Amino acid sequence: MDLTGEMNPEIIAKAVWSCYQEKPTPLQGFTLYDPGSFAETGFSCCLTWRVKHPEEIEGWEIDEKFIRKIEEPLEKKGGEPMKGSEKILSLTKRLLKVTEELAEIARLCIEGLEIPEEALREKRLEEEKPKPTIPIKEEPLTEEELYFTNQLRGYKGVLAAFKALDGDICHDGCSFPAAVISAQKRLKNLKASLDKSSLPVKKKEKLRREMDGFEGVLQGLPQDTSQPCQKTVGNCTIGSGCFANASLDLLKLITGSASPSNV
Amino acid sequence: MDPYFKNQLRGYNVVLAVLGAFSQDICQNCIGLSGAKTKFIKGLKKLRMDLEKASVPRMEKESILISVESFFKAAEGLKLAEEVNCQKTAGRCKIEPGCFPLGALELMNQITEPTIPTEKEVREMAKLICVVCGTEEPVPVVH
Numbered sequence: 001m002d003l004t005g006e007m008n009p010e011i012i013a014k015a016v017w018s019c020y021q022e023k024p025t026p027l028q029g030f031t032l033y034d035p036g037s038f039a040e041t042g043f044s045c046c047l048t049w050r051v052k053h054p055e056e057i058e059g060w061e062i063d064e065k066f067i068r069k070i071e072e073p074l075e076k077k078g079g080e081p082m083k084g085s086e087k088i089l090s091l092t093k094r095l096l097k098v099t100e101e102l103a104e105i106a107r108l109c110i111e112g113l114e115i116p117e118e119a120l121r122e123k124r125l126e127e128e129k130p131k132p133t134i135p136i137k138e139e140p141l142t143e144e145e146l147y148f149t150n151q152l153r154g155y156k157g158v159l160a161a162f163k164a165l166d167g168d169i170c171h172d173g174c175s176f177p178a179a180v181i182s183a184q185k186r187l188k189n190l191k192a193s194l195d196k197s198s199l200p201v202k203k204k205e206k207l208r209r210e211m212d213g214f215e216g217v218l219q220g221l222p223q224d225t226s227q228p229c230q231k232t233v234g235n236c237t238i239g240s241g242c243f244a245n246a247s248l249d250l251l252k253l254i255t256g257s258a259s260p261s262n263v
Numbered sequence: 264m265d266p267y268f269k270n271q272l273r274g275y276n277v278v279l280a281v282l283g284a285f286s287q288d289i290c291q292n293c294i295g296l297s298g299a300k301t302k303f304i305k306g307l308k309k310l311r312m313d314l315e316k317a318s319v320p321r322m323e324k325e326s327i328l329i330s331v332e333s334f335f336k337a338a339e340g341l342k343l344a345e346e347v348n349c350q351k352t353a354g355r356c357k358i359e360p361g362c363f364p365l366g367a368l369e370l371m372n373q374i375t376e377p378t379i380p381t382e383k384e385v386r387e388m389a390k391l392i393c394v395v396c397g398t399e400e401p402v403p404v405v406h
Contacts, residue, residue, distance in 0.1 A: 056301050060309050150358050153288055157363055160284030161370070164277045237266045241373025243277050250281070253361030 001030045144197050148207050151190055154251040155214050158183060161247035166221055170244055173230035179244040180221045186251070187215055265319050267377045268327045271310055274371045275334050278303060281367035286342040290364055293350040296343060299364035303338050306371070307331055 003015055011028075018025040018032035025032050050070045051057060162180060170176035191211050194204060230236035282299060290296040311331050314324060350356035 055298070056305070058302075058305055058309065060312075061305075146357055153358070153363065156284045156288060157281045157367060160280040161277050161367075164280035168273055168276065237376060238270045238273070238373055239375030241375055243273070243370060243373055246370050246373050247277065247281070250363065250366050253363060253366045254358040255361060 001028070001032070142199075144199055145203065148190070148194060148197070148199075150254045151251070152207065152210055152214075154254050155183075155187070157250045158247055159214060159217050161243070161250070162221055163217070165244055165247065168243070169230050169235045171222055172227055173236065173244075174225050174227050175229065175242050176244040177222045177225045177227065179248045180218055180223055181225070183248055184215070184218045184223075187211060187218065191215075264323060264327070265317065268310070268314065268317070268319070270374045270376070271371075272327065272330050272334075274374050275303070275307065275310075278367050278370050279334055279337055281370070282341055282364060283337070285363050285367065288363070289350050289355050291342050292344040292347055292353075293356070293364070294347045295349065295362045296341070296364040297347045299368050300338060300341050300343065302368055304335065307335055307338065 001015065003012065006012060015027060015032070018027045020034045021032070022034060022036075162176075162183070165171070165176055191208065194207055194211070197204070199207075282296065282303065285296055311328070314327055314331070317324070319327070351359055
């Protein structure tokens with residue numbers, strides 16, 4: 001029953017009411033009622049491991065072949081059951097493999113027993129020697145450190161995108177230079193915040209050096225906003241979006257550490 | 264060049280550059296970058312399939328294919344640890360709740376033209392439901 005476009009509330013209410021009646025109720029040439037729970041065998045099958053990485057499946061990948069693969073019973077994957085001589089041959093091959101592996105283990109045991117006591121002692125001493133500890137990169141602990149570290153991580157991505165866009169038609173547009181100028185201003189602001197921060201001098205210097213590097217890259221990118229918009233000119237046909245602005249928006253992904261209040 | 268392929272290649276070029284930058288970061292050990300890399304490669308595969316079906320002059324097709332293949336190669340070369348896990352869970356990434364590699368992939372969403380045939384994809388999904396449960400499902404209309 002199709003009630004699309006039906007504007008009479010009484011008919012809608014009657015239709016809904018009819019749907020949950022236990023006895024068949026006539027309405028506009030249809031017979032409506034609630035048949036209760038589904039009387040036939042339920043649709044049920046095991047879906048586990050039919051698709052190993054569902055998160056990686058894209059909509060366009062789902063075709064006839066793909067569906068057939070899902071529908072294929074899991075038992076079939078083991079192949080057809082083996083017959084007489086095939087089974088014996090398979091078992092013999094497996095036995096041979098086990099024998100070879102056992103022989104290898106036995107050989108290693110004999111070698112171990114044959115090594116003179118002195119050599120064994122030396123080996124033990126070598127093992128007991130304290131191994132050099134691998135230096136673990138110091139984690140930023142304070143809120144301030146976190147803020148600057150996160151910002152710099154974001155800038156790395158933004159600058160990579162900008163470098164790619166510099167070789168694109170964006171180079172001759174106006175949005176890209178505007179985005180570059182905006183990134184420069186933000187970086188300047190970040191530097192000023194760093195100066196005001198209470199971070200140790202050494203850490204400040206390290207962060208500043210990184211920021212200076214980023215500033216240098218930005219300076220080498222186009223900053224002339226008087227150029228025509230590449231959409232207006234008809235060169236950029238991606239629609240309403242803008243790669244340059246979206247690249248700068250990568251910084252918006254950082255929400256975990258707000259700018260420290262004293263900065 | 265065909266606008267669809269031209270735009271897609273422009274987008275993939277930027278995304279690849281950003282993913283490359285993040286592969287030098289702690290993202291190298293992250294499942295986020297691993298997923299983004301997989302999606303990126305799959306996207307390229309889809310583009311290659313679209314190109315095969317497209318009625319584009321042979322020379323143009325070849326030139327697009329060269330670009331796609333070079334992106335494939337570059338994507339395969341993205342640095343990634345053998346065992347990856349979410350760096351947020353590991354306590355190393357604190358930008359939350361965003362994710363740089365996935366954010367980089369979303370740059371592709373800037374491309375809205377030429378429009379992709381969404382209705383066709385929904386029809387395929389509806390067909391999938393029919394095959395699995397055996398009932399006739401109405402095809403949703405995409406506005």
